[in-house]
Amino acid sequence: xxxxxxxxxxxxxxxxxTISSYLNGGNVREKNREKIELAIEELxxxxxxxxxxxxxxxxxxxxxxxxxxxxxFCTEIITGMEDILRKKGxxxxxxxxxxxxxxxxxxxDFLYRKRVDxxxxxxxDSTGAHLEKFEKANKPIVIIDRKLPQIYCDSVLVxxxxxxxxxxxxxxxxxxxxxxxxxxxxxxxxxKERSLGYEAxxxxxxxxxxxxxxxxxxxxxxxxxxGVEKLLDEHPEVTALFAANYEMTMxxxxxxxxxxxxxxxxxxxxxxxxxxFARALHPKLTIITQPTEAIASQVAQIxxxxxxxxxxxxxxxxxxxxxxxxGKSVKHM
Amino acid sequence: xxxxxxxxxxxxxxxxxTISSYLNGGNVREKNREKIELAIEELxxxxxxxxxxxxxxxxxxxxxxxxxxxxxFCTEIITGMEDILRKKGxxxxxxxxxxxxxxxxxxxDFLYRKRVDxxxxxxxDSTGAHLEKFEKANKPIVIIDRKLPQIYCDSVLVxxxxxxxxxxxxxxxxxxxxxxxxxxxxxxxxxKERSLGYEAxxxxxxxxxxxxxxxxxxxxxxxxxxGVEKLLDEHPEVTALFAANYEMTMxxxxxxxxxxxxxxxxxxxxxxxxxxFARALHPKLTIITQPTEAIASQVAQIxxxxxxxxxxxxxxxxxxxxxxxxGKSVKHM
DNA sequence: TTCTGAAACCGAATCGTTTCGGTTTTGCTG
DNA sequence: CAGCAAAACCGAAACGATTCGGTTTCAGAA
Numbered sequence: 001x002x003x004x005x006x007x008x009x010x011x012x013x014x015x016x017x018t019i020s021s022y023l024n025g026g027n028v029r030e031k032n033r034e035k036i037e038l039a040i041e042e043l044x045x046x047x048x049x050x051x052x053x054x055x056x057x058x059x060x061x062x063x064x065x066x067x068x069x070x071x072x073f074c075t076e077i078i079t080g081m082e083d084i085l086r087k088k089g090x091x092x093x094x095x096x097x098x099x100x101x102x103x104x105x106x107x108x109d110f111l112y113r114k115r116v117d118x119x120x121x122x123x124x125d126s127t128g129a130h131l132e133k134f135e136k137a138n139k140p141i142v143i144i145d146r147k148l149p150q151i152y153c154d155s156v157l158v159x160x161x162x163x164x165x166x167x168x169x170x171x172x173x174x175x176x177x178x179x180x181x182x183x184x185x186x187x188x189x190x191x192k193e194r195s196l197g198y199e200a201x202x203x204x205x206x207x208x209x210x211x212x213x214x215x216x217x218x219x220x221x222x223x224x225x226x227g228v229e230k231l232l233d234e235h236p237e238v239t240a241l242f243a244a245n246y247e248m249t250m251x252x253x254x255x256x257x258x259x260x261x262x263x264x265x266x267x268x269x270x271x272x273x274x275x276x277f278a279r280a281l282h283p284k285l286t287i288i289t290q291p292t293e294a295i296a297s298q299v300a301q302i303x304x305x306x307x308x309x310x311x312x313x314x315x316x317x318x319x320x321x322x323x324x325x326x327g328k329s330v331k332h333m
Numbered sequence: 334x335x336x337x338x339x340x341x342x343x344x345x346x347x348x349x350x351t352i353s354s355y356l357n358g359g360n361v362r363e364k365n366r367e368k369i370e371l372a373i374e375e376l377x378x379x380x381x382x383x384x385x386x387x388x389x390x391x392x393x394x395x396x397x398x399x400x401x402x403x404x405x406f407c408t409e410i411i412t413g414m415e416d417i418l419r420k421k422g423x424x425x426x427x428x429x430x431x432x433x434x435x436x437x438x439x440x441x442d443f444l445y446r447k448r449v450d451x452x453x454x455x456x457x458d459s460t461g462a463h464l465e466k467f468e469k470a471n472k473p474i475v476i477i478d479r480k481l482p483q484i485y486c487d488s489v490l491v492x493x494x495x496x497x498x499x500x501x502x503x504x505x506x507x508x509x510x511x512x513x514x515x516x517x518x519x520x521x522x523x524x525k526e527r528s529l530g531y532e533a534x535x536x537x538x539x540x541x542x543x544x545x546x547x548x549x550x551x552x553x554x555x556x557x558x559x560g561v562e563k564l565l566d567e568h569p570e571v572t573a574l575f576a577a578n579y580e581m582t583m584x585x586x587x588x589x590x591x592x593x594x595x596x597x598x599x600x601x602x603x604x605x606x607x608x609x610f611a612r613a614l615h616p617k618l619t620i621i622t623q624p625t626e627a628i629a630s631q632v633a634q635i636x637x638x639x640x641x642x643x644x645x646x647x648x649x650x651x652x653x654x655x656x657x658x659x660g661k662s663v664k665h666m
Numbered sequence: 667t668t669c670t671g672a673a674a675c676c677g678a679a680t681c682g683t684t685t686c687g688g689t690t691t692t693g694c695t696g
Numbered sequence: 697c698a699g700c701a702a703a704a705c706c707g708a709a710a711c712g713a714t715t716c717g718g719t720t721t722c723a724g725a726a
Contacts, residue, residue, distance in 0.1 A: 002470060004682055015706040020684060029692090029704070044466070049446045050392060051682035053383045054711050061426075061447075069412040079402040082429060086440075091426045091447060093394075096415060107419075113382045114394075114424060133377070137335060221609050253613035260615075276554050280586035281614065282593070337712055348676040353714055362674070362722095384712035387681050 003043035011039040023047060053115065061091045062303060063111030063119045065104060069096040071219070072246050073273055073292060074122065077144065080296025081120065088304055090117070097124060099188075099219075105130040112137075118303050123148060126189060140306035142299050146189040147317065154306070156298045156318045160190050163288045163322040164197025167242045167270040170286065170324070172205045175333030176240040176268060180231050182252055183244040184219040191219065194244040213238060217248055224251025232259070239268060239333065246273035253281065264331035275325055284327035291320050336376035344372040356380060386448065394424045395636060396444030396452045398437060402429040404552070405579050406606055406625060407455065410477065413629025414453065421637055423450070430457060432521075432552070438463040445470075451636050456481060459522060473639035475632050479522040480650065487639070489631045489651045493523050496621045496655040497530025500575045500603040503619065503657070505538045508666030509573040509601060513564050515585055516577040517552040524552065527577040546571060550581055557584025565592070572601060572666065579606035586614065597664035608658055617660030624653050 005023075009016045012035040022028045022036050039045070053059040062085055066074045082092050093116060095107035101124050108130045111119060118140040121131065128148035134141050141153035148155070171179050181198045184191030195214065202209050215231050217223035224243065228251060231238065243249040249271030261267050263283060271278060271287040278285035298318050338356075342349045345368040347361075355361050355369050372378070386392040395418055399407045415425050426449065428440035434457050441463045444452060451473040454464065461481035467474050474486035481488070504512050514531045517524030528547065535542050548564050550556035557576065561584060564571065576582040582604030594600050596616060604611060604620040611618040631651050 005684095006682075016683085017685080017707070018705055021705085024684085027704070032704090044469075046442065046446050046466070048387075048448060048682055050383055050386045050448045051711090052684075054381075054387050054682080054713085055684045057711080059383060069408065069415065075402065075408050079429065082402065082427070086428065086443075091428075091443070093424045093426055094415070095419065095424075096412065109379065110419075110424070113379050115381060115383045133379070136377075250609050250613050254609065257613055257615040257617065276583050276587065277610070277613075280583050280590055280610075282590040284590065338714095339712075349713085350677075350715080351675055354675085357714085360674070365674090381712055384681090385714075387683085387712080388714045390681080 002048075003045040004048070005045075007043055008036060008039045008045055011043065012036055057115075058117055059115050060089055061093060061114065061116045063108070063114070063116040064092050064094045065097055065107045065111070065119065065121045065123075066094070067097060067099040067104075067122060067124050068219070069094070073290065076292040077296045077299070080293055081300045084297060084300035085303070090304075090307075099124055101125045101130075109133070117307055118142070120144065120299055120303060122146075124188075126187075128153075138311065140303060140311075142303050142306075144295065144299060152315060154302045154316045154318075156295055156302070156320070158290050158295070158320045158322055160193035160322075161197035161200065163272075163290070164194040164242070164244065165201045166322065166324055167288050168198055168201030170270060170330060171240045171242065171268060172201065172207070174268070174330050177207050178210075178213065178235070178237045178239050180228075180235065180238045180241045181214045181244065182224055182227060182231075182241060182248045183214065183216060184248075185216055188219065191216075191244065198242065198244075217251070219245055219247060221247045221251045221254070224248035225254055228252045228255040232261075240270075240330070241267060242270045244272055246271070246277070249273070249285075249287070250277070253285075263329050268330040270330065278325060278327055281327075281329075283329055285329045286327040287325050288322050289325050290322050294320055335381075336378040337381070338378075340376055341369060341372045341378055344376065345369055390448075391450055392448050393422055394426060394447065394449045396441070396447070396449040397425050397427045398430055398440045398444070398452065398454045398456075399427070400430060400432040400437075400455055400457050401552070402427070406623065409625040410629045410632070413626055414633045417630060417633035418636070423637075423640075425453075432457055434458045434463075441466070450640055451475070453477065453632055453636060455479075457521075459520075461486075471644065473636060473644075475636050475639075477628065477632060485648060487635045487649045487651075489628055489635070489653070491623050491628070491653045491655055493526035493655075494530035494533065496605075496623070497527040497575070497577065498534045499655065499657055500621050501531055501534030503663060504573045504575065504601060504603060505534065505540070507601070507663050510540050511543075511546065511568070511570045511572050513561075513568065513571045513574045514547045514577065515557055515560060515564075515574060515581045516547065516549060517581075518549055521552065524549075524577065531575065531577075550584070552578055552580055554580045554584045554587070557581035558587055561585045561588040565594075573603070573663070574600060575603045577605055579604070579610070582606070582618075582620070583610070586618075596662050601663040603663065611658060611660055614660075614662075616662055618662045619660040620658050621655050622658050623655050627653055 005016050005019045008019045085092055097104040097107050104124045112133050119134050120142045122144040128151035131141055131151050135152055143153050143155040145157050183195050186192055199209050215227040217227040241252055243252045263269055271285050278287045338349050338352050341352045418425055430437040430440050437457045445466050452467050453475045455477040461484035464474055464484050468485055476486050476488040478490050516528050519525055532542050548560040550560040574585055576585045596602055604618050611620045
């Protein structure tokens with residue numbers, strides 16, 4: 001049905017090799033160039049990238065595997081990457097693995113069969129075993145948000161321990177001692193790091209760490225709602241909360257709003273990510289923000305460099321810093 | 334490098350046709366099945382979907398073209414669709430066209446060259462000209478959020494006029510007469526429909542429509558911030574605001590929060606989409622919500638049906654209703 | 667044991683490109 | 697105008713799967 005290179009060749013009286021050469025920027029005589037362009041126009045020819053991919057072994061497609069698409073940190077990064085990659089002619093296939101190792105492996109295998117040129121992963125499985133196929137095939141791997149020592153790959157991450165430390169420092173400096181931490185599951189790297197930052201800050205200030213004040217949710221809004229409700233019921237002595245990602249921040253705010261607990265009078269709060277959300281609240285929320293734009297552009301940039309030939313240079317580890325956006329949600333005790 | 338069907342054939346002493354048949358669910362003798370599976374295991378064979386796609390003319394990939402990835406309505410729909418489609422073995426390639434007709438066309442052409450099996454589009458170009466290639470190739474097209482009369486395709490949409498009508502009814506019933514509308518550009522179908530719903534509701538209630546109270550932003554947070562600031566400065570008589578999508582709702586809330594305008598005492602507000610956001614605010618925001626889950630599953634379902642053979646049945650138009658989630662952000666005058 | 671129909675197996679052609687090595691054309695130079 | 701290098705052109709062989717039509721093998725019946 002659709003026109004092929006052969007049709008263009010017949011129409012113009014040229015050989016297929018010449019057409020192919022033209023399509024790839026090769027030189028053809030002016031007269032022939034016109035003929036070819038006319039034929040392409042008339043026959044509505046469009047290169048078949050599938051065939052091209054089979055021959056060249058490059059699909060100009062990048063796989064992206066993330067734990068949750070319904071997570072604004074992920075979607076912001078994806079948006080940024082997609083933008084950069086598509087400008088360079090690369091498509092991205094995004095797979096959400098629902099924070100499930102098995103689904104993650106399936107997604108990676110799926111992308112391997114599709115012969116994507118490289119893979120970007122915010123990994124659930126910390127061994128990285130699911131990525132071995134790509135490693136063997138010598139296809140570039142870029143990891144977001146953690147290190148995978150067993151795998152030959154680049155990684156882009158933020159200093160999560162420091163991020164939690166910054167939040168805690170603010171709360172402690174304002175005289176808070178009973179600080180609730182709303183964090184993710186221990187087996188998620190970023191959650192663990194943030195928990196460690198929380199503990200380190202307390203210890204440094206000489207405040208004992210009360211494990212009862214640490215709520216392990218699942219990084220979702222719904223989970224945090226339940227977790228915060230329980231924490232408030234069982235520990236009325238808490239004067240401040242630190243929520244260690246955006247979804248849980250929202251969950252905490254929902255509970256506080258629905259219970260009519262005023263901020264910061266009755267409860268001080270520090271959240272995570274999403275500046276617009278923080279600004280839309282009254283009083284404005286103090287948050288720790290991650291540089292999603294920068295992460296996205298670093299990841300895309302590294303991937304492009306690896307794709308365009310830099311196969312041998314050593315794996316890179318890029319660390320980015322979080323920042324504090326100060327609001328009015330912390331009370332001085 | 335990677336093992337091919339031929340390698341498996343050699344290893345097992347069988348023919349390539351037999352291996353192919355096995356891979357596609359055909360029958361082989363028990364003894365051979367074991368041999369094949371062993372060989373696949375040992376050689377780490379994975380079907381090359383690119384080659385398969387060339388031969389079968391089906392890539393098991395769906396293209397999705399949307400105006401903005403940074404729009405929660407879009408991302409929610411995408412998440413839902415991706416989930417359903419991938420369970421059936423389809424990958425999705427998502428392209429964000431930044432609400433730009435030219436980029437939209439480029440994205441569609443790009444996906445056509447990649448020979449996606451079908452396309453899902455929330456169109457910017459209302460003529461649908463960019464989709465003609467898919468129409469000619471007889472590949473299924475599913476449209477979200479508007480109708481494209483010139484193109485043979487299915488569409489899934491919500492009743493936007495009614496959505497705006499519902500919001501206005503609440504405000505009018507509560508005695509508001511000077512109601513500001515924060516809406517999108519006139520050339521975006523959903524924005525126009527919502528504007529029409531606004532006007533219709535006012536007229537029906539016998540309240541004159543003051544075009545100065547209608548702010549045309551660009552459907553973004555930033556745009557709404559500027560628009561609402563201007564509106565408040567120039568029209569202090571406004572007692573209520575209706576923001577016609579989620580991003581603009583957030584923009585409006587940012588301005589109100591930063592100016593310390595209390596809700597609903599000084600200003601009544603009705604927003605759009607994102608229930609969690611509405612709940613996290615205090616007082617809880619009244620909003621109009623779109624059934625994103627249902628939209629996603631309808632779109633995916635229709636696409637799957639078209640892909641699995643139903644090429645001839647007439648184009649479908651699915652209408653879904655919005656709902657009101659009542660908060661405490663509207664004052665009775 | 668032989669026969670028979672069904673099930674299993676097979677090689678070759680094909681999908682639409684790129685690429686290899688070789689041939690023709692072109693535009694100069696002398 | 698002959699000679700020549702460079703540029704343009706060319707056909708055929710891949711890439712790795714599926715599929716077509718035809719051949720072999722098998723299990724059970726006679």
